[in-house]
Amino acid sequence: MYNKCIKRFIDFMLSGIGIIVLAIPMLIISVLIFIDDPGPIFFTQKRVGLHKKNFKLYKFRSMKMSTPHDMPTHLLSNPEQYITKVGGFLRKYSLDELPQIFNIFSGKMSIIGPRPALWNQDDLIAERDKYGANDVKPGLTGWAQINGRDAIEIEDKAKLDGLYTKKLNKGGLAAFAFDMKCFFGTITSVLKHDGVVEGGTGEMKKNKDKVSE
Known part of the structure; x- marks a missing residue:
């Protein structure tokens, strides 16, 4: 019941409200992006x-605009060179993800779930299949995003x-409670900038390896 109906209802309502409430902030962000690049x-x-x-x-x-398309950031050589000044701020606070409320509203995404x-x-698709x-x-956002985000290995x-x-x-109350845990955990992670590492997939493991050397 929760997975098929309630979760989708929550996604639809919250994304709809978000589109209305965030309309002006998103317009301001749009202007700044265009001015910057x-x-x-x-x-x-x-x-x-x-x-x-x-x-x-x-x-x-x-x-x-010169950034290679359809390439994960961690595969770019020196990804920082491609990030705009406004873009750096947006990525730091995950504001670049805001337009995905339209994906949520249309039903292609949920508020909580594995990042697409x-x-x-x-490699990631194959691992998730398991x-x-x-x-x-x-x-x-999802459980992985509040437990390392860019800094953890694909596996x-x-x-x-x-x-x-x-x-x-x-399903049921347990699934809802876990979604709430992910939701509020995301707020904390964003405020702390946890796991945001440009080009840094696996940085958590690399740092542990350095300590052990």
Whole structure:
């Protein structure tokens, strides 16, 4: 009941309210993006959705027009060189993700769920298959995002997504409570900037290795 009806109702209502309340702030952000680096305000990418069906994900553009498209940030050589001044601020506070409320409103995403992989992130998609994490709707934020985000290895990220999937599939009050834990945990993580490492997938493990050397 929670997974099929209540969760979607909450997503629809909150994203609808968000679109109205955030209309002016998003307009201001749009103007600043264009002034900083003229070009499209929004950035779209093909992402993997429910049951591995692709969809277009929306973000505020935080990188320069010269940035290679459809490439994960951690695969870019010196990713900082591509990030605009406004984009750096947006990414630091996760404001570049705001346009995804339209993805949530349309039903392609949920507020809470595994972050949607890029269509060409075969390693992450394959790892998530092991845990059934590709068979739940992707989210704006999730369990992996409050437990390391960019700093954790793909294998560990998939395991965390799998744990979320297991909790969600239990349904009922337990699933709702876990979603709330992810939601409020995200607020704390954003304020602390936890796990935000440009080009830094696996940085948590690398740092542990350095300590052990």
